Amino acid sequence: MNKLLNRNKMLIILFGIIILIVFIGFSMTDRSSTTKAEQFTGDTVAASQSIIGAPVQFVSNIFSNVTGMFGAATENEALRAQLEMMPQMYADIERLEAENEKLRDALDVSAKRKYNTVNSRVISRSQDQWLNNFTIDKGENDGIEEGMAVMTPEGLIGTVKRVNGNSSFVEMITTSVSQNNLSVEIHNGDDTIYGAIDRYDSEKGLLVIDNIQNTATVEAGDPVFTSGLTGDFPEGLNVGEVVQVENDEYGLSQNAFIQLFSDPSEVDVVFVLERDPDSQVD
Amino acid sequence: MRVIVIFMMALVLMYGDFLFAEFSPFNLGQLTVYTVPKLLLMFILLMSVYINPSISSFFAIVFGVLIDIYSGLVYGVHTFGMVAFVFFMHTAFRVFYKDFVAMGFVVLVLTFLYDAYVYMIYRILGLVTLPVFDYIALRGLPSLILNALLFIIVFIITLKTSKVRKNLLPKH
Numbered sequence: 001m002n003k004l005l006n007r008n009k010m011l012i013i014l015f016g017i018i019i020l021i022v023f024i025g026f027s028m029t030d031r032s033s034t035t036k037a038e039q040f041t042g043d044t045v046a047a048s049q050s051i052i053g054a055p056v057q058f059v060s061n062i063f064s065n066v067t068g069m070f071g072a073a074t075e076n077e078a079l080r081a082q083l084e085m086m087p088q089m090y091a092d093i094e095r096l097e098a099e100n101e102k103l104r105d106a107l108d109v110s111a112k113r114k115y116n117t118v119n120s121r122v123i124s125r126s127q128d129q130w131l132n133n134f135t136i137d138k139g140e141n142d143g144i145e146e147g148m149a150v151m152t153p154e155g156l157i158g159t160v161k162r163v164n165g166n167s168s169f170v171e172m173i174t175t176s177v178s179q180n181n182l183s184v185e186i187h188n189g190d191d192t193i194y195g196a197i198d199r200y201d202s203e204k205g206l207l208v209i210d211n212i213q214n215t216a217t218v219e220a221g222d223p224v225f226t227s228g229l230t231g232d233f234p235e236g237l238n239v240g241e242v243v244q245v246e247n248d249e250y251g252l253s254q255n256a257f258i259q260l261f262s263d264p265s266e267v268d269v270v271f272v273l274e275r276d277p278d279s280q281v282d
Numbered sequence: 283m284r285v286i287v288i289f290m291m292a293l294v295l296m297y298g299d300f301l302f303a304e305f306s307p308f309n310l311g312q313l314t315v316y317t318v319p320k321l322l323l324m325f326i327l328l329m330s331v332y333i334n335p336s337i338s339s340f341f342a343i344v345f346g347v348l349i350d351i352y353s354g355l356v357y358g359v360h361t362f363g364m365v366a367f368v369f370f371m372h373t374a375f376r377v378f379y380k381d382f383v384a385m386g387f388v389v390l391v392l393t394f395l396y397d398a399y400v401y402m403i404y405r406i407l408g409l410v411t412l413p414v415f416d417y418i419a420l421r422g423l424p425s426l427i428l429n430a431l432l433f434i435i436v437f438i439i440t441l442k443t444s445k446v447r448k449n450l451l452p453k454h
Binding site for chain 1: 293294296297299300301302303304306307316318347348349350351352353354355356357358359360361362365366397400401403404407409410411412413
């Protein structure tokens with residue numbers, strides 16, 4: 001009897017491990033849609049979390065308002081100085097945009113930079129704190145789709161992985177680059193060097209662009225933008241800046257280490273970018 | 283009635299875990315220290331002792347699925363893990379002498395091992411590259427200390443929950 005029980009337990013454990021492997025395989029595949037069951041579960045948890053989290057959010061806001069009051073005068077002065085420059089900046093942007101449009105029309109070039117933004121708030125972080133992924137309060141009903149780029153005011157932060165009705169799960173760029181190389185461009189003076197982010201170096205906390213030709217000049221401080229050549233990401237999104245360049249182990253090419261502009265541990269408000277369909281590369 | 287109360291408590295504790303993610307990690311000099319609470323897991327483990335292993339396993343599956351779908355990148359990790367750890371708790375508690383200290387020790391060791399199990403899966407899949415020593419020093423041990431403090435609260439909640447009557451109306 002005892003042997004039979006042990007055999008049954010063994011079978012259950014084996015069955016469990018097989019199911020776990022199947023689930024892992026399912027979740028690691030590159031899916032382009034979220035199932036209805038996932039959407040329903042995700043939305044239910046997000047809605048109940050918003051209700052339970054509301055009092056905590058209220059108290060947290062009071063504390064942040066009180067602490068924010070201390071540096072308010074200095075901050076106000078700095079913002080006022082910036083604000084005085086705004087009319088001139090707007091005028092410049094409008095003039096440059098009009099000029100850019102005319103030149104594109106003349107050259108018959110589509111704008112890879114065009115996109116619409118959906119403002120969103122982070123409602124929860126991943127509770128196991130491993131991959132810094134988070135959930136936002138906008139979903140399919142707000143026009144969000146899988147694969148869209150997600151930005152903070154500082155720069156690119158992630159990709160929409162799963163979309164529910166009124167919430168979406170965002171995978172951090174530090175996690176997703178290991179699966180699909182993100183196409184980027186490095187600006188060194190007037191030169192543009194194209195490359196792909198290969199991985200995230202968690203020890204250094206930096207993204208790595210590998211296989212850059214030795215003849216290309218890349219220096220610390222060079223800004224890095226998305227190239228718009230692959231995927232749903234528009235061109236010209238701020239990614240970060242080069243902080244270190246070194247030869248690969250065989251000395252045949254260079255590796256550039258990129259510091260993200262956005263801080264993965266401080267994400268509160270994000271923008272989901274919907275790329276203009278006319279500008280997508282097939 | 284008791285099942286509803288257990289469900290509500292588990293839901294609140296799950297959101298407690300989510301809430302901690304807003305404050306962690308924190309920087310200590312140049313080091314980034316993670317403190318990962320396991321309120322829900324401790325509650326489910328204690329339920330297997332104070333209420334019923336079957337009910338505990340049921341809630342382990344329900345909340346494992348919720349966590350996996352809502353905030354997990356890899357499905358099945360929490361669902362399988364929680365059920366397996368309820369089973370370990372049940373087995374370990376039959377071996378250890380049943381007193382408060384032994385039970386606290388087993389629960390805390392299992393919370394530590396649970397996080398190590400998730401770390402191992404992510405490491406195999408290439409999602410994390412944190413060295414083992416760094417994991418233990420900067421995540422495993424600080425989380426263990428935090429969970430030791432939180433254990434008292436979860437223990438009281440479990441005791442109160444276990445005393446809730448099964449039925450609203452008394453049986454005649």
